Amino acid sequence: MRRFDLSPYRQRIVLNVFTGAVIVSVAFALAGLTWRLGGHADVGAITVPPMRAAAPVPDLAPALALAPFGRTGTDGEGATPTTLQLTLKGIVFARPAELSIAYIQAGTEAMKPFKVGEVVGGATIGAIQINRVILNNGGRSEFLAFPDPFARPGATPAPGSAGPVVPAGNAVTSAAPPVAPTSPTPEAMLQRLGATPTEGGYRIGIGAPAGLQQGDVIQQLNGTPLSSPDAARAAIAGAQASGTAQIQILRNGRSVTVTVPMR
DSSP states (O other): OOOOOOHHHHHHHHHHHHHHHHHHHHHHHHHHHHHOOOOOOOOGOOOOOOOOOOOOOOOHHHHHTTTTOOOOOTTTTTTTTSSSSSEEEEEEOSGGGOEEEEEETTTTTTOOOETOEETTTEEEEEOSSSSSSEETTEEEEEEEEEETTTTTTTSSTTTTTTOOOOOOOOOOOOOOOOOOOOOOOOHHHHHTTTTTTEEEEEEOOOTTTTOTTOOEEEEETTTTTTHHHHHHHHHHHHHHHSSSSEEEEEEEEEEEEEEEEOO
């Protein structure tokens, strides 16, 4: 059988023909694409499908109204001063928050301790912070703060710290303003608490006030360590001037911060 051979000249001819065919096919393909992009797709054999309409954005308002991530207000943000006849007497601020205790007087009743979730004066305690109590009063976020230690007798109480209730029908007569009681000296206050020096501070005796317990060791007062009698006297004098004190105590091996009024 005779072998089919091509001379170099014929090989070049075949290669040129094949290359020309490829170029022509590519040109036809590009022409069709240009025709469709130019807006004439409806007259050709191939049409471009219409664009799909964008999906509507779902309304998340009903889901957010259910507060799946919790409701605001437990941290006191946006809370308003309470109008309830409540007086904040002291706070035992601890971590975790479940150990915190607020000493509150409702009207003319005796002061009582309250924890988070308990009801006082018709409102539920939502949170106990270091210097105030957050209340849920009928769905409204309110706060109860310490009374103003610099308020004059007979003056309108500050918002969030209710004053005494005057029964209806009783006439209020003006009287000479009472003389403000003098603050006890630091030595007298330590003696009233029955505090004795110990390692790391002062141990409270039988005269423990509200928020403190016998056997608690006062380590710091407003951030000042009670490392010596002079440091204790200076810290107590500074706390008396400010009106309130943040006391760091050691109770049963645990560190607890207590905020109490000093007047």
